């Protein structure tokens with residue numbers, strides 16, 4: 001089922017070029033029709049770029065678009081993110097490795113990029129899919145345009161593609177594998193075959209994003225951005241953070257709550273961690289399928305019950321498996337900064353930042369494990385606790401970045417857990 005190539009910029013988004021090039025009379029533009037493959041017929045010069053990229057989805061649909069950033073051919077899973085902004089944090093979140101992020105907010109790029117909003121040192125995602133690329137940047141922190149930033153990091157982006165239609169398709173059929181290509185010589189069929197021959201399930205993506213050796217993390221949230229700083233404990237707790245693709249803001253928040261942090265690679269042996277005598281261990285977020293990393297589940301198992309632990313997103317899923325539970329792939333997952341979650345312990349609803357395609361099946365968990373948080377959009381499990389073993393975990397992102405700060409209190413709870421355990425020892 002091929003999609004017809006239509007370039008909507010002529011009718012609904014002339015601002016893409018008109019801010020810099022004054023509009024031409026419509027009568028002149030209308031003669032400039034497009035042939036189905038996106039090439040102008042030559043009746044009039046178009047002042048804007050024509051479609052030069054294709055996104056071919058595994059369901060056989062072909063979406064013509066304009067490229068920015070890097071060029072080439074790239075395969076990945078397409079997921080949609082409903083955050084209104086925060087695209088730079090999203091681009092540098094290692095949990096997106098292997099995925100194309102489609103932003104449902106139609107206007108992206110207007111604040112450019114800066115040097116402070118990075119969630120890791122690289123962009124690990126497969127590519128970015130957006131409706132409209134801002135032609136101008138306006139922000140006091142802007143250091144570079146989004147297009148230049150992606151090009152330097154060799155990440156492909158496309159714009160002027162019908163992101164609403166693709167999102168509806170993903171919602172209806174579930175996440176799809178896609179191939180993005182700027183290579184005109186490759187026929188649609190070849191790209192389609194590539195999309196059908198690749199799968200994100202069962203691949204260990206964590207090993208490609210984790211650090212290689214332990215390091216100390218000291219940065220706190222900068223004072224001009226910090227909030228919630230009252231009532232922090234004066235005592236310092238030693239935390240070992242497993243890097244499954246850890247976002248920097250998790251580390252900044254844990255440091256802001258007064259912890260001393262050592263970040264260790266995903267393969268760091270549990271015995272070494274326990275030798276370091278931490279007050280608590282944090283299992284981070286990370287990309288891909290939790291069932292594809294049994295070594296990480298084993299590490300978690302060996303640590304459980306020996307020190308308080310906090311799992312975030314992938315860390316939560318690995319904890320679920322280590323406790324004997326099962327994880328499953330969701331239809332299209334949760335990606336955005338506006339997911340309501342109910343904290344079942346106090347009834348409070350938090351608006352949360354989320355990014356995951358897998359979830360823990362609470363019915364598969366052993367007795368004693370408590371579901372502490374529920375996603376109110378679909379009632380999926382959003383948090384767990386096992387008080388007997390000093391375990392807490394969240395399926396979503398208390399560190400936000402991007403997103404609301406409603407769940408920041410989870411870091412305080414982790415500190416409390418370490419404090420009480422230390423006092424009881």
Ligand SMILES: NC(=O)CC[C@H](N)C(=O)O
Pocket residue numbers: 095284285286287288289290312313314315355356357358359
């Ligand atoms: N942010 C994360 O840690 C994502 C977890 C896992 N990769 C998922 O997609 O469910």
